[in-house]
Amino acid sequence: MRIHLKALGCRLNEAELDTWSRDFAAAGHCMTADAAEADLVVINTCAVTEEAVRKSRQLVRRAHRANPTAKLVMSGCYASLDPDQAAAELGVDLVVPNQDKDRLVSIASRTLDLPTMPAMAAEPGEQALLAKTRQRAFIKVQDGCRYRCTYCIVTLARGDERSRPIDDIVAEINQLYANGIQEVVLTGVHLGGYGSDSSSHLTALVRAVLDDTDIPRLRLGSLEPWDLPEGLWDLFDNPRFMPHLHLPMQSGADTVLRRMARRCKSDEFAAMLTRAKTRVPDLNVTTDIIVGFPGETDDEWTQTLDFVECMEFGHLHIFAYSPRAGTKAATLANPVARDIKRHRSDALHALGARLKKDTLTRFVGREFEVLVEGRPETDTAGHTVWSGYTPNFLRVAIASETPLENRLVRVRCDALHTDGERLSASLVD
Numbered sequence: 001m002r003i004h005l006k007a008l009g010c011r012l013n014e015a016e017l018d019t020w021s022r023d024f025a026a027a028g029h030c031m032t033a034d035a036a037e038a039d040l041v042v043i044n045t046c047a048v049t050e051e052a053v054r055k056s057r058q059l060v061r062r063a064h065r066a067n068p069t070a071k072l073v074m075s076g077c078y079a080s081l082d083p084d085q086a087a088a089e090l091g092v093d094l095v096v097p098n099q100d101k102d103r104l105v106s107i108a109s110r111t112l113d114l115p116t117m118p119a120m121a122a123e124p125g126e127q128a129l130l131a132k133t134r135q136r137a138f139i140k141v142q143d144g145c146r147y148r149c150t151y152c153i154v155t156l157a158r159g160d161e162r163s164r165p166i167d168d169i170v171a172e173i174n175q176l177y178a179n180g181i182q183e184v185v186l187t188g189v190h191l192g193g194y195g196s197d198s199s200s201h202l203t204a205l206v207r208a209v210l211d212d213t214d215i216p217r218l219r220l221g222s223l224e225p226w227d228l229p230e231g232l233w234d235l236f237d238n239p240r241f242m243p244h245l246h247l248p249m250q251s252g253a254d255t256v257l258r259r260m261a262r263r264c265k266s267d268e269f270a271a272m273l274t275r276a277k278t279r280v281p282d283l284n285v286t287t288d289i290i291v292g293f294p295g296e297t298d299d300e301w302t303q304t305l306d307f308v309e310c311m312e313f314g315h316l317h318i319f320a321y322s323p324r325a326g327t328k329a330a331t332l333a334n335p336v337a338r339d340i341k342r343h344r345s346d347a348l349h350a351l352g353a354r355l356k357k358d359t360l361t362r363f364v365g366r367e368f369e370v371l372v373e374g375r376p377e378t379d380t381a382g383h384t385v386w387s388g389y390t391p392n393f394l395r396v397a398i399a400s401e402t403p404l405e406n407r408l409v410r411v412r413c414d415a416l417h418t419d420g421e422r423l424s425a426s427l428v429d
């Protein structure tokens with residue numbers, strides 16, 4: 001879908017558009033600067049003065065007149081004052097009050113039934129999980145994929161596998177580090193296939209980056225679970241290689257995995273994970289799950305829920321299946337009804353939130369080095385709160401009046417934050 005975003009008022013409202021734009025892109029949508037050609041318009045309103053309220057209402061009305069067929073979503077301060085009245089009076093499809101802003105894209109996707117299958121099967125892992133920031137860069141090391149997962153359009157669009165030479169990648173990372181970047185994420189359409197066209201492999205690339213650059217933190221992007229390179233676990237002995245893997249499983253039912261032409265069975269994944277966690281105790285594994293793949297029965301769905309629960313994933317990316325013309329899956333019989341997909345998606349979101357809380361809680365009391373990123377927020381008590389990630393990708397909030405941006409700091413994780421999505425941490429001297 002084409003999405004148009006518009007903000008009124010403060011810089012924070014503007015900054016939120018960046019986050020939403022990234023989240024929409026990760027869900028497979030594209031942005032448009034022209035409201036008239038959009039399928040969905042999102043307006044971040046303001047209420048700081050009467051004039052701001054008037055302008056907010058005017059903007060919503062104008063957007064509706066310019067493009068009556070587009071779905072309209074309203075958020076921000078004006079929308080939060082009296083959401084029901086604002087919705088009824090202005091005829092918008094959805095109001096997302098300020099307290100739910102962080103989840104605007106997932107709320108809009110579910111409530112308005114937006115198709116959320118990503119265009120690029122390999123992208124959501126890194127793009128939605130980890131934002132590009134002033135501290136973090138994504139390095140594309142590989143393109144193309146040899147596999148033919150039946151829902152994936154990438155394999156048709158991207159052609160044969162091609163890998164960048166190691167020297168090139170090392171030079172780019174050295175340059176980025178010289179420019180202040182502290183963390184890089186290696187990405188590819190089929191990252192596990194790195195080097196298949198040049199007699200190299202992903203382990204050799206990671207070793208070269210660790211040996212020939214001083215970049216303090218190195219991560220891997222989304223990696224197909226059947227394609228983990230040999231020697232991967234030994235790499236985690238180096239503390240600069242971050243113990244977090246995003247392994248997109250897509251389903252926990254082997255019959256669904258077969259229809260998807262995925263090459264990993266659920267019990268193989270479980271065995272691999274048990275071995276991995278013994279070898280790398282703090283390893284945090286996150287995944288993607290497609291909900292409502294054609295023909296997904298109640299029994300197959302229950303198998304997926306059970307599998308996700310047993311694997312204790314630290315974070316889930318959930319996509320409601322929508323067919324993509326040109327893929328084999330788009331021709332499969334027995335599509336799953338919308339309301340069933342929504343119901344299943346809600347259940348999986350609830351499970352994902354619980355597993356994330358469990359994962360975070362397991363690390364309360366532990367100390368980690370955190371790379372502090374982004375602008376700080378001010379909490380209800382007026383304290384400045386900074387944000388960052390531990391090596392194993394746990395989000396932490398650090399209260400500190402000292403400027404911390406772009407610093408690697410040692411923190412102790414004190415408690416699960418009240419929002420249940422991160423840990424509250426304090427600086428260790």
Ligand code: SF4
Nearest residue numbers: 121145147149152155
């Ligand atoms: S492994 Fe499958 S999902 Fe991933 S890019 Fe290749 S064909 Fe697409």
